[in-house]
Amino acid sequence: MTAPPPSATASTLQGRIVVITRPAGTGSPLARRVRRLGGVPLLLPGLSLRGAPGGEVAAALREALADDVLAFTSPAAVRFAARLAPLRTKALVFAVGQGTAQALRRHGVSAQAPAQRQDSEGLLAHPALADLRGMRVALVGAPGGRGLLREVLAARGARLREVHVYRRGAPRWNRRQLEALMRLPADARVLLSSAEALEQLRRGLPADALARLRAAVAVASSERLAEAACAAGFARVTLAASAMGGDMLAAAAR
Incomplete structure (x- = not known):
């Protein structure tokens, strides 16, 4: 496994194919960046996302915005939450990763996010989350996942609620995507920032297409994802500095 360099600035991809596994409908901005760097993007979503119905979820979100601490688990959580209610809050807001913090800033919300390890473990290392006894804490995201944040925050004394503003599902791939995958060269790069997306690819792709992938x-966007990629059968894994697009493409250009 190759470690990230001290500085992650993508230079050129020189015709290299870059497989983008971000959820369906969200990969186009990254695909444009790949083209600007001279690469060839292949959109192969690892997940589909569906917003929660308004009504009760919107009411739950409005209540959560009045809590002491808010933690958004992904950029998608921010996007779908903002469709349900304005994200105005006096809470201490946290984001699992810089990409999520960036999404919150676009809605006028300042959030704290881990600078180094941008995952649940990184967020839980923040000193402000060490002792949550009696505090009202809301997790905004989707059902499923590892459950680490839920377990640890509750163990630290939080009066915890979860607001599921969207749901993850299996993606659908068309024939053109699968045919492109069958022509994938060995020097292609596969961007992985979600263990759940990786599992959907592993379970859903035809065996010959999965072998080419x-x-x-x-x-991989983190050490945990790098380990998951190895476990899923990737023999060559390089580690990006974070899940941010620039860091992922810098690693892809190496």
């Missing part, structure tokens, strides 16, 4: 180089 595994023969490429996985670019």
Whole structure:
């Protein structure tokens, strides 16, 4: 496994194919960046996302915005939450990663996010989350996932609520995507920033297409994702500095 460099600035992709596994409908901005760097993007979503119905979820979100601490688990959580209610709050707001913090800033919300390890473990290391006894804490995201934040925050004394503003599902791939995958060269890069998306790819792709994907180089957004990629059958894995697009493409350009 290749470690990220001290500075993560993508230079050029020189015709390299970059497989983008971000959820369906969200990969186009990254695909445009790949093209600007001279690469060839292949959109192969690992998940589909569906917003929660308004009504009760919107009411729950408005109540959560009055809590002491808010934690948004992904950029998608921010996007779908903002469709349900204005994100105005006096709470101490946290984001699992810089990408989520950036999404919150676009809605006028300042959030604290881990600078180094941008995952649940990184967020839980924040000193302000060490002792939550009696505090009202809301997790905004989707059902499923590892459950680490839920378990640890509750163990630290939080009066915890979860607001599921969207749901993850299996993606659908068309024939053109699968045919492109069958032509994937060994020097292609596969961007991985979600263990759940990786599992959907592993379970859903035809065996021959999955074999071609595994023969490429996985670019993992964290050490945990790098371990998951190895476990999923990728023999070559390089580690990006974070899940941010620039960091992922810098690693893809190596």
